[in-house]
Amino acid sequence: MTRVMTQLELLRELEPVAEANVNRHLSMTRDWHPHDYVPWDEGRNFAAMGGVDWDPEQSRLGEVAKAAMITNLLTEDNLPSYHREIAENFSRDGAWGTWVGRWTAEENRHGIVMRDYLVVTRGVDPVALENARMEHMTNGFSSPGDTGMLHSVAYVTFQELATRVSHRNTGKACDEPIADKMLQRIAADENLHMIFYRNICEAALDVAPVQTLQAITQVLKNFQMPGAGMPNFRRNGVLMAKHGIYDLRQHLDDVVQPVLRKWNIFERDFGADGAETLDELGTFLEDLERQAVKFEEMRDRSLAREAARRERAEAAV
Numbered sequence: 001m002t003r004v005m006t007q008l009e010l011l012r013e014l015e016p017v018a019e020a021n022v023n024r025h026l027s028m029t030r031d032w033h034p035h036d037y038v039p040w041d042e043g044r045n046f047a048a049m050g051g052v053d054w055d056p057e058q059s060r061l062g063e064v065a066k067a068a069m070i071t072n073l074l075t076e077d078n079l080p081s082y083h084r085e086i087a088e089n090f091s092r093d094g095a096w097g098t099w100v101g102r103w104t105a106e107e108n109r110h111g112i113v114m115r116d117y118l119v120v121t122r123g124v125d126p127v128a129l130e131n132a133r134m135e136h137m138t139n140g141f142s143s144p145g146d147t148g149m150l151h152s153v154a155y156v157t158f159q160e161l162a163t164r165v166s167h168r169n170t171g172k173a174c175d176e177p178i179a180d181k182m183l184q185r186i187a188a189d190e191n192l193h194m195i196f197y198r199n200i201c202e203a204a205l206d207v208a209p210v211q212t213l214q215a216i217t218q219v220l221k222n223f224q225m226p227g228a229g230m231p232n233f234r235r236n237g238v239l240m241a242k243h244g245i246y247d248l249r250q251h252l253d254d255v256v257q258p259v260l261r262k263w264n265i266f267e268r269d270f271g272a273d274g275a276e277t278l279d280e281l282g283t284f285l286e287d288l289e290r291q292a293v294k295f296e297e298m299r300d301r302s303l304a305r306e307a308a309r310r311e312r313a314e315a316a317v
Contacts, residue, residue: 038117065173071230161194173244
């Protein structure tokens with residue numbers, strides 16, 4: 001039977017990989033400043049109105065864009081929970097500590113720029129947004145399933161890529177060039193973060209293959225976006241899925257499958273100890289495909305009904 005490596009052994013074994021990938025990240029990342037992506041003149045215009053209460057007419061964002069922006073921002077706001085989790089599962093020393101600090105600093109920019117943009121442009125109700133932030137951050141977030149270094153690095157690999165997809169599609173849904181440019185910048189950060197974690201997990205598959213496969217399988221079977229539990233998450237999530245911000249098909253085709261292919265999961269030999277887990281993962285993916293097809297059929301019927309209602313309403317005018 002394959003020996004189970006301890007957390008400390010894994011961290012020591014993978015530290016050279018972490019160091020190489022920290023250096024890679026620093027060579028590829030581009031520093032940017034949140035204030036460069038905020039139309040401050042709009043804020044002055046609203047201030048000149050005498051500080052009137054927010055009115056939905058002030059927003060240029062549609063219902064879907066508002067739901068996606070709020071969901072994505074509240075997700076970014078919960079950074080203390082994510083920092084605490086990776087700091088506990090990695091280390092605060094050496095390359096691991098450097099990454100934890102750098103990653104946290106970069107992620108913090110995302111919440112800063114999105115909040116400034118929404119408040120300055122009056123994109124959403126700022127009071128409701130702040131109340132939701134307080135509630136969500138008070139509740140915090142923990143990734144579902146077991147804890148530990150392998151579980152954590154597998155989860156954030158998929159989560160960072162999922163967040164990149166969501167931010168990118170939200171930018172398009174905003175139909176506003178400043179928001180689109182801002183969210184492209186954030187999505188580029190998320191992609192680099194994903195690559196760091198993906199490379200660490202790939203190295204873990206080499207040094208502790210069965211342990212890592214088990215962590216990956218558990219993460220995928222219990223996967224939840226980090227916004228789960230925030231105010232109106234279900235309603236906003238349905239809107240986002242229905243209108244192509246982030247749905248089950250994108251989760252499978254744009255997030256899960258590309259990462260598994262990069263790791264060559266089904267081409268690796270995990271031996272007798274990993275065969276059952278590999279079969280479990282394959283069965284899960286087949287079920288996820290069936291769920292994605294069912295979701296697409298339901299979504300298409302729902303959108304067709306909505307279009308028919310709009311046509312009737314327009315014809316009645």
